[in-house]
Amino acid sequence: MDNSKVIHNFYSAFAKxxxxxxxxxYHPDVVFEDPVFGVLKGEEAKAMWKMLLNxxxxxxxxxxxxxKVVRNSGEAKWEAVYPFGPxxxxxxNKIKAEFEFKDGKIIRHxxxxxxxxxxxxxxxxxxxxxxxxxxxxxxxxxxxxxLLTKFLER
Numbered sequence: 001m002d003n004s005k006v007i008h009n010f011y012s013a014f015a016k017x018x019x020x021x022x023x024x025x026y027h028p029d030v031v032f033e034d035p036v037f038g039v040l041k042g043e044e045a046k047a048m049w050k051m052l053l054n055x056x057x058x059x060x061x062x063x064x065x066x067x068k069v070v071r072n073s074g075e076a077k078w079e080a081v082y083p084f085g086p087x088x089x090x091x092x093n094k095i096k097a098e099f100e101f102k103d104g105k106i107i108r109h110x111x112x113x114x115x116x117x118x119x120x121x122x123x124x125x126x127x128x129x130x131x132x133x134x135x136x137x138x139x140x141x142x143x144x145x146x147l148l149t150k151f152l153e154r
Contacts, residue, residue, distance in 0.1 A: 003101045004069040007076050010106065011064035014078075019050040027105035034095075034111035035118075035137075036144045044148065045109070051151040059083055074099040084122040091121040115140065 001009075006025050013021035023046035032045035040048055053060070064078040076097045084091045093113055100108035119131030119140065130136045 001104050002069075003072070003074055003099075003104075004067055006101065006104065006106060007064075007067045007069065007074055007099060011062065011076065011078060014049070014053075015062040015064075017053050017056070017058060017060070019053040022049055022053075025106055026109070027102050027107040029102075030105075030107055030109065032109045032111075035113060035115040036140060037148065038141055038145070040148075044152070047152050048148055051148055054151075056082055069099075072101045074101070087124070089122055089124060091118065093118055093121075 010022055010025040013019075013025075026046055029042060030045050032040045032048065037048055059082055061081040062078060064076050067076045068074060076099075078095050078097060080091070080093045080095070082091055083089065095111045095113045098108075098110045098112070099106050115137055116127075116131045119127030119136065121127070123131060123136075127136070
């Protein structure tokens with residue numbers, strides 16, 4: 001399959017909330033990285049998407065654009081709009097994704113976005129005042145990893 005089509009299919013499945021289809025475009029040895037979860041490999045990376053879609057309960061809107069592919073690397077822009085946390089604060093996260101491909105699948109996926117900007121939307125005043133600090137950013141990461149570990153244990 002054309003690598004551009006892989007990205008399109010990946011995000012189309014994401015937008016439809018189809019986690020199993022989405023992660024079917026990942027290579028078994030995939031490495032995913034972003035500011036919230038850090039580095040995830042293989043089944044852990046796949047489980048993260050399943051967890052996020054499961055937790056969204058259909059309240060997630062995903063759009064994507066600007067898909068570009070050159071040989072075995074590619075990029076795309078995507079946006080996620082969703083309510084976060086017990087206060088249901090609306091988050092509109094804008095992400096730049098970078099991809100590497102192997103055997104017609106995504107072997108490396110890196111999402112880049114401003115964690116402080118995300119924390120301002122997701123955490124309100126605490127995120128606005130302290131979301132830039134390594135202490136708060138590390139807490140976000142550790143809580144996210146703990147949620148993923150709990151999800152994987154089920």
